[in-house]
Amino acid sequence: MGSRVPDPATEVFVANRNLLFTVAYELLGSAADAEDVLQETWLRWSGVDHDEVREPRAYLVRIATRLALNRLRSAQRRRETYVGPWLPEPLLTSPDVAEDAELAESVSMALMVVLETLGPTERAVFVLREVFGFEFAEIAAAVDKSPAAVRQIAHRAREHVEARRPRVAVSATEARAALETLRVALESGDPRPMLDVLAPDVVLLSDGGGIKQAALRPIVGADKVTRFVAGGLSKAPAEVTVQTTVVNGSPALAVYVGGELDGILTAHLDGGRIDGLYFVRNPQKLTRVTEETALSRR
DSSP, X not given: OOOOOOOHHHHHHHHTHHXXXXXXXXHHSOHHHHHHHHHHHHHHHHTSOGGGOSOHHHHHHHHHHXXXXXXXXXXXXXXXXXXXXXXXXXXXXXXXXXXXXHHHHHTOHHHHHHHTTSOHHHHHHHIXXXXXXXXXXXXXXXXXOOHHHHHHHHHHHHHHHHTTSOOOOOOHHHHHHHHHHHHHHHHHTOOGGGGXXXXXXXXXXXXXXXXXXOOSSOEESHHHHHHHHHHHHHTOSSOEEEEEEEETTEEEEEEEETTEEEEEEEEEXXXXXXXXXXXXXXXXXXXXXXXXXXXXXX
């Protein structure tokens, strides 16, 4: 039997798959929804006359962006009634992503939380322009706006994000050192050493989605955060173990209770101290991490 001739349309889609997934994920904050957008994008792509498409990459991004925007508008209405803080679904990433500061920052939990404060169109424009460097004309075609309007939206979105985004980037080595202190504190059951690495005004956001117990409002201040963690540890029904991992391009901690994944903890550092903690416990957002972690353990 002769070897199959690769389908050019399939090759183009596969070559751009990671780009399309990342665009969808940064718009939606959900890996599961991003995968659904990929599937829908493929269905749309497989039904077009590819000879008529001059710029396949831009065309695919346009499809994925429009599909993601439709989902995002529906999702934002649902998030208005979400129980407690809404955090993005943790995304396992390879260690080399953490070493690429620009790429890691673009998918960081801290920036993803800031992107949640943008409207759908602003978010799409910001992601396509600031993260992926698309031209205004290309973005205009994706969001159904004029290039002039997109330029204005991009300016507003950039100012909005810059006023809220974390300002000081730290190395992966510094982040790992701070998280190691957290790991030891959590496993020992004594959270007091956390005070050595927490900024005085640290903010903890925890997402249980109304399914798992979590703080319904942000917890502010090193002492309050430490007491909250101590209370959680004291209520753990089984042994707490913690493993280091890489999530959203940054070092993170996977917290297990009785051998089952209970949550993913990520942190943002400023000046060597942790000023932001993000703890995702909602089991619906941990399905992908649980499956991928189980595969890596085999």
